[in-house]
Amino acid sequence: MKLFVVSTPIGNLKDITLRAIETLKEVDFIICEDTRVTGNLLKHYDISKELISLNAFNESQKLFNIIEKILTGKSAALVSDSGTPTISDPGNRLISEAIKNQIEVIAIPGASAVVAALSISGLPTDSFVFEGFLPQKKGRQKKLKQLSEEERTIVLYESVYRIEKLLDELIEHMPERYTVVCRELTKKFEECWRGYPADIKSMLSVKTIKGEFVIIIAPKNWKQ
Template identity: 55%
Template sequence: MENDAKIGVLYLVATPIGNLDDITYRAVKVLSSVDLIAAEDTRKTKVLLDHYGIHKPMISYYSYNERTRTPQIISQILEGKSVALVSDAGTPGISDPAYRIVQEALEKGITVVPIPGPTAFVSALVVSGLPTDRFVFEGFLPVKKGRKKKLESLKHESRTIILYESPHRILKTLSELYESLGNRRVVVARELTKKFEEFLRGPLESVISEIKKKEPRGEYVVIVEGQARTDRDDSQLEE
């Protein structure tokens, strides 16, 4: 028990997805008190920290170095240091690195504390106008391998479907959703909480036409209605 008292804590701290005011008092307090901040991009996190007058050592932690960084950070926590893990925007672990270090921390008996806050897909979902009681979050679709299979698996999904997409793939993804799922209702959210926040709502075909009118910019949340029960019954009869 004496050794346990010396072990630090791993905090998963949610940060703003655009507007720097969208952070909790608790998150600011934790970021101000920890010994080290592990950030997906230290340059972006520095902007947030400077905004709140926080000056703490940082270390990078992202998908390409998490395998080597994880044991380094775990070692420091076991030595008694408290570490805050943050992503570029939103909640760590949601389409961002976190799973590996959380799993390792729990295996080592380290306390892992969530500091809740913004998550892009939740913000988009609640104002989408599509059903929010049951949904499935798929994150980013596979770029190549497994992409067609994943799209096919969503064809009979009855829950509201949520995806993330980048500006250079948004048209391709929406077009493939149209081909696989038909002309379902969709909501495409862009630049959430920022100055140029935008929501496009309507059938997939019309939303695709709107996006084609100007160069896609910013990160996108795509929300697609699930397959209606009558459609599911008809498709099963055809099979």
């Protein structure tokens, strides 16, 4: 009875480990966010497996059936649409229930947008705080105010629909904090913008922006 937590590419399909491919070929079934997305990855590597979707909308209905399936002696792999599962993605409840049921949980590490962005940011990486997606409404301003006093590097995720709003908020709460905004990491149109929030907003305003973003914000009082 084993549950493998398998990292998949965050964009470039070549960014998958040999061990991840081997694991996906050997398990009895694969748990994923979106069967279409994972199906495309498996097709690329000529892998055919039973796929079971597990996401924020169906987790409560499917969770215990998946655990029961593993307890019959099956092995399973948990993947997300991209990157390392459970990092701002579904799966934490599944891992917790697996541990409660004495199912062995094994990490198959690989790509992570957090680590990829940090590695090229040029900002301190010895200590950082990862906040993922900020609350969309309730508690958002309170969180931003707290982060404005943060003395560690800050890592955020943001969607194309709210990136301009976030930059406006950084201009209000952290105007003098050096910031790196990365878009579409590892993909064909990967881009990074560096500077203060107002500078980056000006750079983005002249472009047609798509994709997902990782935002790295310098610690309070950090200087280049």
